[in-house]
Amino acid sequence: xxxxxxxxxxxxxxxxxxxxxxxxxxxxxxxxxxxxxxxxxxxxxxxxxxxxxxxxxxxxxxxxxxxxxxxxxxxxxxxxxxxxxxxxxxxxxxxxxxxxxxxxxxxxxxxxxxxxxxxxxxxxxxxxxx
Amino acid sequence: xxxxxxxxxxxxxxxxxxxxxxxxxxxxxxxxxxxxxxxxxxxxxxxxxxxxxxxxxxxxxxxxxxxxxxxxxxxxxxxxxxxxxxxxxxxxxxxxxxxxxxxxxxxxxxxxxxxxxxxxxxxxxxxxxxxxxxxxxxxxxxxxxxxxxxxxxxxxxxxxxxxxxxxxxxxxxxxxxxxxxxxxxxxxxxxxxxxxxxxxxxxxxxxxxxxxxxxxxxxxxxxxxxxxxxxxxxxxxxxxxxxxxxxxxxxxxxxxxxxxxxxxxxxxxxxxxxxxxxxxxxxxxxxxxxxxxxxxxxxxxxxxxxxxxxxxxxxxxxxxxxxxxxxxxxxxxxxxxxxxxxxxxxxxxxxxxxxxxxxxxxxxxxxxxxxxxxxxxxxxxxxxxxxxxxxxxxxxxxxxxxxxxxxxxxxxxxxxxxxxxxxxxxxxxxxxxxxxxxxxxxxxxxxxxxxxxxxxxxxxxxxxxxxxxxxxxxxxxxxxxxxxxxxxxxxxxxxxxxxxxxxxxxxxxxxxxxxxxxxxxxxxxx
Numbered sequence: 001x002x003x004x005x006x007x008x009x010x011x012x013x014x015x016x017x018x019x020x021x022x023x024x025x026x027x028x029x030x031x032x033x034x035x036x037x038x039x040x041x042x043x044x045x046x047x048x049x050x051x052x053x054x055x056x057x058x059x060x061x062x063x064x065x066x067x068x069x070x071x072x073x074x075x076x077x078x079x080x081x082x083x084x085x086x087x088x089x090x091x092x093x094x095x096x097x098x099x100x101x102x103x104x105x106x107x108x109x110x111x112x113x114x115x116x117x118x119x120x121x122x123x124x125x126x127x128x129x130x
Numbered sequence: 131x132x133x134x135x136x137x138x139x140x141x142x143x144x145x146x147x148x149x150x151x152x153x154x155x156x157x158x159x160x161x162x163x164x165x166x167x168x169x170x171x172x173x174x175x176x177x178x179x180x181x182x183x184x185x186x187x188x189x190x191x192x193x194x195x196x197x198x199x200x201x202x203x204x205x206x207x208x209x210x211x212x213x214x215x216x217x218x219x220x221x222x223x224x225x226x227x228x229x230x231x232x233x234x235x236x237x238x239x240x241x242x243x244x245x246x247x248x249x250x251x252x253x254x255x256x257x258x259x260x261x262x263x264x265x266x267x268x269x270x271x272x273x274x275x276x277x278x279x280x281x282x283x284x285x286x287x288x289x290x291x292x293x294x295x296x297x298x299x300x301x302x303x304x305x306x307x308x309x310x311x312x313x314x315x316x317x318x319x320x321x322x323x324x325x326x327x328x329x330x331x332x333x334x335x336x337x338x339x340x341x342x343x344x345x346x347x348x349x350x351x352x353x354x355x356x357x358x359x360x361x362x363x364x365x366x367x368x369x370x371x372x373x374x375x376x377x378x379x380x381x382x383x384x385x386x387x388x389x390x391x392x393x394x395x396x397x398x399x400x401x402x403x404x405x406x407x408x409x410x411x412x413x414x415x416x417x418x419x420x421x422x423x424x425x426x427x428x429x430x431x432x433x434x435x436x437x438x439x440x441x442x443x444x445x446x447x448x449x450x451x452x453x454x455x456x457x458x459x460x461x462x463x464x465x466x467x468x469x470x471x472x473x474x475x476x477x478x479x480x481x482x483x484x485x486x487x488x489x490x491x492x493x494x495x496x497x498x499x500x501x502x503x504x505x506x507x508x509x510x511x512x513x514x515x516x517x518x519x520x521x522x523x524x525x526x527x528x529x530x531x532x533x534x535x536x537x538x539x540x541x542x543x544x545x546x547x548x549x550x551x552x553x554x555x556x557x558x559x560x561x562x563x564x565x566x567x568x569x570x571x572x573x574x575x576x577x578x579x580x581x582x583x584x585x586x587x588x589x590x591x592x593x594x595x596x597x598x599x600x601x602x603x604x605x606x607x608x609x610x611x612x613x614x615x616x617x618x619x620x621x622x623x624x625x626x627x628x629x630x631x632x633x634x635x636x637x638x639x640x641x642x643x644x645x646x647x648x649x650x651x652x653x654x655x656x
Contacts, residue, residue: 033549036232036556037493037590045231047473048596075469075491075596082522082549129492129547130250130400130599130633 026094029087033079034095042099049075053099062106065092066114080118085111168640169258171198172647178204181653184445184457185209186436187465188427189217191624191638193419194263195463195646196426202650207457208427209447211594215427216416217465218249218595219635222498222585223411230591236559238585239500243533244540246498247412248587250635251542252276252405257636259643260415264408267418274405275531277397278515279303279357284573287520288388292379296573299518301358301379302389304344308352309381311343315350354378392518400634407531415635431455432594435475436462438619446475461649465625465642467491468614469596482618488610489627491597493551493590495523497543497566500583504539505576517573522546523554524569543570543584547598555588562586599626599633615644622649 024032031040037049044051052058057065069088072078083091089111096103171194181204185192188210196206222228223245226238240246252274253260264271279300286294315336317323327335340347344355354375364373384390397403408414420427428449435446443462449455464471469491476483506512506529513534517527525546530539543566546554554562563584570577589598602611614623624638624645631637 032556033553034556036552036588039232048231048593072490074472074487074489075590077490077493077548077552077601079549082553129494129545 024087024090026090026092027098029083029091030094030098033083033091037076042095042101052095052101054101058095058101059103062092062096062104063110063114063117065096065103066106066111067118070115070118080115085115168643170262171643172650174198174202174646174650176654177202178650178653180205181461182207182442182459183461183463183649184443184459185463185465186433186445187211187217187625188215188416188429189465189625189638190219190415190419190635191465191626191642192217192463193416193423194639194642195465195624196423197419198643198646200423200426206423206426207459208423209431209433209445209457210427210429211432213429213450214416215420215424215429216413217638218589218598219412219416220249221245221247221411221413222587226585228585228587228592230588231593232591234559234591236585238498239583240498240540240585241500241538244500244538245411246496246540246542246585247407248496248498248585249589250412252407253635254400254402255404255406256402257631257634259639260634260636261406263419263639264406264415267415267422269414269418270409271406272409273531274407275514275529276401276405276516277403278512278529280510280512281515281529282510282512282517282573283389283392284517284519284521285388285391286572288386290383290386292383292387292389294572296517297387297389298359299392301376302384302387303393304355304358305352305378305381306384306390306393308343308345308355308378309384311339312345312350312352313381315339315343315345319350352378388520391520400631409532433466433474435477436464436621437477438462438621443620461620461622461653463622463624463642463645463649465623465638467595467597467625468600468623468627470594471623478618478621481613485610485613488603488606490601490603491590491595492547492599492601492633493549493555493588494545494547494598495551495554495562495586495588496545497562497584497586498540499543499563499566499570499581500538500540501577501580502538502582503580504535504537505574505580506541507535507539509576510574519569519573521569521572523550523565525550527570527573538582541570543567551588552590555591559584559586602632617645617648617652622646 038044038052042052057068066088070078070080085108089106089108092106096105178199183199183204183206185195185206185208188208192208193215196208200206222238224238224240224242229235281299282296283299283302284296318332319336324332339345343352345352354377359376360373361376362370362374364370430450431447433445433447437444442458442460444456444458445462446454446456468486468489472486512529514529514531523546524544528542530541533539554565557565563586567578567581589595615628622645624642626632626634626637628641629637631640
């Protein structure tokens with residue numbers, strides 16, 4: 001129920017965006033953006049990509065978790081240029097409730113605030129790397 | 131003249147004492163800057179006298195270390211996790227197999243003679259370290275077309291009439307710079323820039339703008355220029371005769387398209403227009419090294435433990451048969467990417483291990499698409515170069531710089547990194563290919579009908595890499611990076627991740643040079 005309320009909020013907020021299309025579910029967004037490494041099962045790949053099942057970060061402070069996804073850490077890339085606050089909220093809440101995880105829901109406002117706090121400024125990305 | 135130490139003789143004497151690198155350092159110190167790249171390996175004078183070094187990883191850093199150390203009297207063993215040398219210096223051609231961490235099992239189906247460099251693929255002319263070895267080891271090179279005015283740019287996120295339309299880069303360049311030069315020239319000619327220019331410089335400046343934008347010298351107008359192409363090509367006789375000039379696009383159309391993002395005064399440092407590639411694939415460099423030091427490499431040996439004490443190092447590994455074995459040496463040069471090294475039982479100081487956490491590794495995707503015919507050459511007159519675009523997950527489409535006018539070709543269907551790459555890598559190889567073909571079809575109408583087969587590679591899903599290259603944050607460069615550049619006990623790290631040429635083979639080579647130089651100084655001092 002709480003989750004539905006959150007989604008209703010984020011749809012309203014996201015409506016301000018001109019390119020907004022029908023919202024995708026957190027599960028779909030997770031499958032698209034995260035599952036290559038963390039796997040659809042959330043279990044990751046041993047020795048390479050950490051499991052999200054029962055992981056402290058996933059069940060702890062939501063803003064902290066949002067910060068990790070926005071800015072990346074260790075081997076994980078930064079997603080700040082690739083996920084809207086609305087999409088990220090959906091993904092985080094899916095992960096926090098999936099596979100027996102018991103993380104409290106994250107609000108759109110928490111995610112927006114985590115983005116605002118993110119000190120890593122978005123650098124203009126070059127057309128090519130190497 | 132005798133007794134006068136001319137500059138030239140000074141450099142020659144430096145070279146005589148300390149080798150070319152010292153001479154280069156001397157020239158840099160005197161302001162004859164050659165840039166940051168090192169040109170030659172350290173000389174390791176006095177030799178290693180049988181000191182044992184175990185090198186972990188047979189990528190370019192490991193191969194460089196093994197080659198140079200062996201040449202100077204060190205006893206070297208190399209452990210390599212894969213069954214071939216090269217590390218990221220790989221080339222996929224017919225029969226090349228790759229199984230990624232998600233179990234996607236691909237065997238390259240390209241026709242004989244075709245290949246894709248899914249790792250490094252080009253060498254800027256100033257990467258003298260890489261070019262040192264291609265020359266020394268006899269790896270023949272050819273031009274890599276890194277900039278092509280005839281290639282299309284394709285931007286679908288802008289607006290206006292150019293949105294979602296392939297346009298040749300030269301047209302965008304001519305029009306954007308022509309219109310800009312016209313605006314500036316007219317302001318300058320009327321004295322609008324006099325606060326920044328002297329009266330004499332004003333005329334020169336206007337002349338420069340006329341030249342830069344190919345403007346009319348009489349009224350400073352930009353009305354198009356031959357270099358952007360013709361609507362009817364000039365030719366023989368009266369018809370086509372002089373041909374029909376093309377009409378420039380308006381400044382507003384170019385601005386709104388977003389395609390101007392492909393234009394800069396000069397290329398980025400790493401994106402020089404003159405680039406080279408080994409004939410037949412980048413892995414020719416690895417193979418050339420292998421001919422020299424292949425006998426020192428134990429293949430299919432996965433490192434599990436790295437131990438050290440005051441006397442030496444012990445490396446535990448699992449060999450091809452699954453047997454656990456150990457090798458001992460005086461020192462270790464470890465070129466394993468930090469992304470992988472983090473998962474290995476490593477005996478190192480706390481600050482060193484903490485520093486290893488301070489770096490991210492980039493998800494990087496590439497895909498090679500085999501095409502039945504070279505429609506980009508035959509129908510579009512594009513010989514090599516890149517199709518810059520703003521399609522998420524595609525990054526760059528690139529046309530091959532080899533095999534001109536042959537029947538088939540393999541082009542690079544996408545080259546993307548970061549979160550976009552993570553997303554596409556979740557797809558099956560077949561779906562990745564379908565994604566790439568659909569993207570290319572927007573640029574070339576012949577794309578889908580000519581597509582035959584694909585080979586895709588995701589570096590973050592490659593077991594022994596877990597990422598394309600190290601990505602240092604500013605913080606990480608300040609705090610973690612310097613710690614890892616110094617040895618921890620008897621352990622020396624080397625690789626592109628310990629250079630400011632990150633992701634380039636030159637970074638791996640020069641990092642190895644630097645570390646063996648340090649190691650040698652220590653051995654000599656002991």
